[in-house]
Amino acid sequence: MSKRSKRLIVVAALGVVPLSGLTPSAAVAETPWDKRALGKFVLKVTDLGDHRTRTVLLNCVPDGGTHPAPRRACHQLRQAHGRIARIPAEPGPCTHIYRPVRVEAFGTWAGGSRAYSRQFANHCVAVRRTGGVVFRF
Incomplete structure (x- = not known):
């Protein structure tokens, strides 16, 4: 087996496409879903009227993903040990317009599974009842 064939087998085993031009470390830095994270979540907000869903990814340690405020969201999750239900509510006013949404989070924290799902008016x-940051997108 040639040296090039061995290298292609190793690259394929690592899941890195050799034509991408990225080194394995660069490929890890570019991905919004870091497998080494302390916590990682798929966060969803679904408008129950028109059934439109917005989805973001959140990685914690290192903080990142597609969430608009990963550092603040991860700070709240670290304080609550990865449990969204334990994040204190953010005080402040909201309108009384009834347009129900379902928020959902699925993922892991420190190796354990985490899930959260709740409907709000x-x-x-x-956003306010879950601390003001995690579902603000």
């Missing part, structure tokens, strides 16, 4: 209420 509107997006503002959902």
Whole structure:
């Protein structure tokens, strides 16, 4: 077996496409879903009226993903040991307009599975009751 064939087998085993031009470390840095993270979540907000869903990824340690405020969201999750239900509510007003949403989080924290799903009267209420950051997208 040639040296090039061996290298292609190793690269394929690592899941890195050799034509991408990225080194394995660069490929890890570019991905929004870091397998080495302390916590990682798929976060969803679904408008129950028109059934539109917004989804983001959140990695914690290192903080990142497609969430608009990963550092703040991860800080809250670290304080709550990865349990969204334990994040204190953010005080403040919301409208009384009824436009129900379902928020969901699926993922892991420190090696354990985590899931959260709850329905709220509107997006503002959902954001405030879950600490003001995690579902603000």
